[in-house]
């Protein structure tokens with residue numbers, strides 16, 4: 361047997377996920393043949409154990425076919441990436457926060473704030489250090505929903521201490537403004553507000569900061585993803601087809617902003633009768649599962665229409681905390697567990713990496729208008745498998761994240 365015979369046989373071993381074989385890729389090295397023994401090295405570029413195992417198995421099969429009995433295949437691969445601290449994955453203006461969870465929806469009124477509140481409370485009940493940032497500057501409802509609408513945050517120097525409710529640190533534009541007051545937001549002001557929420561609020565060392573975004577896909581979402589590595593995104597939707605169309609936009613935005621998508625929460629999915637506990641279909645149930653699949657993610661939870669949820673929101677008594685045995689509370693708890701597991705997985709695979717759409721431009725300057733950041737960023741700069749290659753521009757501006 362010659363080296364040529366062996367290389368010819370190894371051309372039958374394709375590199376997992378590609379159409380080319382390991383010989384054509386030039387991965388086979390240091391071959392020694394002695395009688396019926398062969399030793400060689402395959403120097404691969406992936407650190408995944410499955411890739412190593414598949415190559416070893418297929419190469420062994422091919423070499424056995426040639427009559428070798430003593431086969432020694434040494435696979436050399438790069439080290440699996442260590443969990444990156446947020447401060448090295450790109451720009452991070454709140455480095456003491458371990459994970460950022462963006463809660464988004466294609467349109468308003470689908471229950472995004474309700475979901476943010478209950479997921480945050482559920483995570484805190486599961487022992488996590490959780491913050492809840494109400495970045496929904498147009499309609500900051502979180503203070504009411506968390507029962508802290510009469511409280512004003514304490515100022516320390518030029519920083520602001522978050523309020524606390526149900527074991528969750530909370531900050532909202534609603535807590536900083538007079539009741540009933542409204543602001544007319546320009547794009548540049550939104551970007552500045554989001555940055556200040558991250559930079560100037562004295563969050564403690566949080567495991568997760570849950571961020572209730574304004575509805576839609578605009579400046580706030582882009583600024584957030586350019587300011588911190590967003591670990592995971594959830595899209596909240598209702599089951600009607602018209603709502604699902606908007607959800608697609610939200611899921612598409614996660615991809616364009618390189619945010620790993622934890623999944624979809626279908627709210628107002630069926631109605632649980634308070635008298636008899638029977639569940640009936642109103643807007644449709646489970647219709648968002650296929651949409652989630654289109655974007656390579658899953659339906660994390662179906663939350664029914666339940667009067668207790670609305671009452672909990674209106675009275676500042678989240679159902680997850682105050683009625684922990686209710687069906688809805690259980691579903692929120694399950695959703696929180698799934699999202700925490702997803703966050704763990706993202707970190708185990710190297711952490712969130714929004715680098716390709718960074719660096720951000722100074723507050724008040726649109727990254728899109730200057731051509732900095734998104735448009736010039738290489739799509740390959742992101743590596744997480746839940747992220748999708750959006751073509752050569754790889755960023756938001758070119759793809760038009762704005763609704």
Ligand SMILES: Nc1ncnc2c1ncn2[C@@H]1O[C@H](COP(=O)(O)OP(=O)(O)OP(=O)(O)O)[C@@H](O)[C@H]1O
Nearest residue numbers: 468469470471472473474628664665666669670673
């Ligand atoms: N599953 C549910 N069952 C009953 N009521 C619900 C449910 N989900 C949300 N609601 C109620 O619907 C209203 C709108 O919900 P919420 O404020 O969470 O929506 P949103 O998407 O955050 O809206 P916006 O975009 O305007 O901020 C609230 O009164 C809330 O209590």
